[in-house]
Amino acid sequence: MPDVAGFFYPRTATGRSSLLPPPPWHYCGDVLTVEYRTDPARVAELLPEPLAPAPDDPGAVALIWADWQSCGEAGDELLDPVRAQYRECFAVMRCSFAGRLYSRCVYIWVDTDFALVRGLHQGYPKKLGSIHQTRPHPFGRAAPRIAAGGRFAGTLAAADRRLAQVVVTLRDQVSAAGFVNAHPMAHHRWMPSIEKGAPDALDELIASRSASFEGGPAWRGDAVLELFDSPTEELSRLAVGEIIAGYYQQVAVTWDGGTVLAGRTSPP
């Protein structure tokens, strides 16, 4: 009897209804970033062992909005775009492991199920949220251009509460849209045991990075960022100190798996 097929749930005889196709996963979208410094202790407290804070600028944080279209290798989703488009907002910090620098996403909100579950596979701590981001357009008064003076806002809410909002006013082109999210990601993949009191059934430290990257000019600008308290969220604990800069860039990336850095190697 052939076993069930499918990269993710549900696994069936055909594999056709899996919520996710197998990687590679292709993405294109517009990315609005604000980098700032917070108390380094607030960064350090989100880094479980064996991760350590980055040696330089250990309080640097990036809060990133992205308006994505994505698909699997076959690209079917692009012709049924309810399955292709989503928005996200996520907080990234840097850490070090085994003498190397990594980026690490500590909070992230998306607005579709396939993005949420894709993230869980990759070790992103995803929740659903309501994310909005000003779109550029080449014509008229109802949109900025991607050019000096263009103003782009990002907003984030979850559970009916506004959590963050930023306005970035573009000023000049730079060589890179920030430095905090510039390293391979070091993420934990955790799944609690089904048995109460037992250790996590899955507990891995993994690394992954884009298999390919293509992008337009990176724009830098001034940013005004506000974070708001919520009983269910801790983003505002990464209180905004000095703003480093805001950034805007159109990008395309492909993600095609990662590697296990450290993990439960001893079984139950």
Add this chain to the structure above:
Amino acid sequence: MPDVAGFFYPRTATGRSSLLPPPPWHYCGDVLTVEYRTDPARVAELLPEPLAPAPDDPGAVALIWADWQSCGEAGDELLDPVRAQYRECFAVMRCSFAGRLYSRCVYIWVDTDFALVRGLHQGYPKKLGSIHQTRPHPFGRAAPRIAAGGRFAGTLAAADRRLAQVVVTLRDQVSAAGFVNAHPMAHHRWMPSIEKGAPDALDELIASRSASFEGGPAWRGDAVLELFDSPTEELSRLAVGEIIAGYYQQVAVTWDGGTVLAGRTSPP
């Protein structure tokens, strides 16, 4: 005592919380159109007196998807984009009145309250729906380019049922993105009486058109269109006969009011 202020509900002492600012309203977005011919009798049955069918090509219909960003004159919405972005899908036919050709929207679905109510003001028969449209992007494999060979899909659902889906493959640039939605709109503004059995409290035939228009190249292509039945909708009654063409264009428009063509004209 000063009266309440506000273009639309709620009207308050300050007018600040009105769901709509007064016109002008600015829009920019990407428009995906498919034009086709249906039985002219299906068009005629949607044209109440004093409207008459267009004398030439009386069965022509346009089904149009648009992915919009919009704002009032002050543009505040662009920095709080949850109030600026929406998507819509609408069916347009042509009609004649007093010797002149008009376009007329007979069905339309949007996905925000401000767009719904703005439409009611303009005489668009708006409902809420779920509308998705492939987005172009300059980079990567997860989006088409606005260029020959680019494939763009539009989908529409309401009340949990898929109502329409189209795929347009761009082929060449043309002088205009179709002819059905090219005239001033002739719409009825109706509000039933609060008193049962009484005639409509508002019953006007109005005309309006864009106060300004700016656009990129109009692309024409091949289109495959499917309409689906639903117990709550009649879009599929405009059954797809011959496909005329698909179109794609990036546009910006400003709407700034219209004129009463016929209707209740004597005030209290």
Add this chain to the structure above:
Amino acid sequence: MPDVAGFFYPRTATGRSSLLPPPPWHYCGDVLTVEYRTDPARVAELLPEPLAPAPDDPGAVALIWADWQSCGEAGDELLDPVRAQYRECFAVMRCSFAGRLYSRCVYIWVDTDFALVRGLHQGYPKKLGSIHQTRPHPFGRAAPRIAAGGRFAGTLAAADRRLAQVVVTLRDQVSAAGFVNAHPMAHHRWMPSIEKGAPDALDELIASRSASFEGGPAWRGDAVLELFDSPTEELSRLAVGEIIAGYYQQVAVTWDGGTVLAGRTSPP
């Protein structure tokens, strides 16, 4: 040629796809109310002429959450419940006109299109929002009972911002679930002119009330209410002073039209 049919948009040959059936409209649901006193000037400023504040207790306000199921006379919606269920939160005050007391809804948020448009017909100043309300259930620990000690919360958000939240702890049964929303409603039905600068095309003061009412016991309790500021809303301008009481009641109502109190009365 027969004219188009339908109580509301879209009006078609059959009338089948009208967003609303004609009244009567039947509703059943659970209603969570908090009554409190605010500065009477804040109430008065929301009452356009010819309305005047209620002579007694002119600062009394009711903020009401309701979790509804509703249908037209044929009841089809009950077997396709995506068209039957919605939630709302609304603010009510009292006013006087021609020597009689009325209730008046000054702000209201709902979460479906049919409820929004039904409200516009009735003169309710509806917007879309996200409304949640604790549900009673006869079993288990995940719900209160409708009984002394039962705790019920209501929350309201719009445009991604929490606007209000209340917690009511039931204490005893009373003869009525408050007094602010106990009168016929006096509402304005406004539709701006399509012509800029012209007076409203529809400007009526109408009265309506339930054609029938059925209800379970009215419970009274202690209430804790918080209102939050938002750039798009003015609910928090009705600042919470003294709390009068919280209430909970299961009700069923039928609405079947109203009467014009004052307004544009001469037809074309």
Add this chain to the structure above:
Amino acid sequence: MPDVAGFFYPRTATGRSSLLPPPPWHYCGDVLTVEYRTDPARVAELLPEPLAPAPDDPGAVALIWADWQSCGEAGDELLDPVRAQYRECFAVMRCSFAGRLYSRCVYIWVDTDFALVRGLHQGYPKKLGSIHQTRPHPFGRAAPRIAAGGRFAGTLAAADRRLAQVVVTLRDQVSAAGFVNAHPMAHHRWMPSIEKGAPDALDELIASRSASFEGGPAWRGDAVLELFDSPTEELSRLAVGEIIAGYYQQVAVTWDGGTVLAGRTSPP
């Protein structure tokens, strides 16, 4: 340095923003079930080894709608109900393992993130969907009573397409609301490896059942069930043959973990 805390993502210094509290999880709600027979081969193809079909009535399937309110041990969610309420629709079959009968959920759709992720922990193959279910109410014409003659509908959509709809007309009380979902659940907990081509990083067969159950009368009735095809789903592959019965019951359950039946015991 203390490690990060939290039952699920995100894990933080305080654990406060975890999407899920640790079990026990309490639920109360109304459950609408339809049981029917499909081709036993369609059931068998969804049972990976070491599971086998149930020896008797191997084509029996239950499709279940539930309208839930849920919370963790502290119950905070009940006073912020946007975090407590959700709806789901799921397909259940029976299987045997090691000489014992189990129930197994093969498809499930929910409408919140906490329910989706709670399900992944429990091995439910959850996606997001749009689920609606007629609600009973003690008053008026806009709701059925839980009594003979009461008619309850359930509908399911995902990715903008209607997938299933049922109408159940209650007839009599019975001792149990069906037999297909009456056993402990046998679920696989799968997480693909982050490394391409490697075996699943988590691959466990687990069992779990309610730690406690409380319920009202089980009503049985006639059911009319329709399933619809979708390019992204395979529910309709469980084609409706003979209808066994429809059921309605109000229940409360507590879930408090499970046990590993079989799993990857040999590590990487």
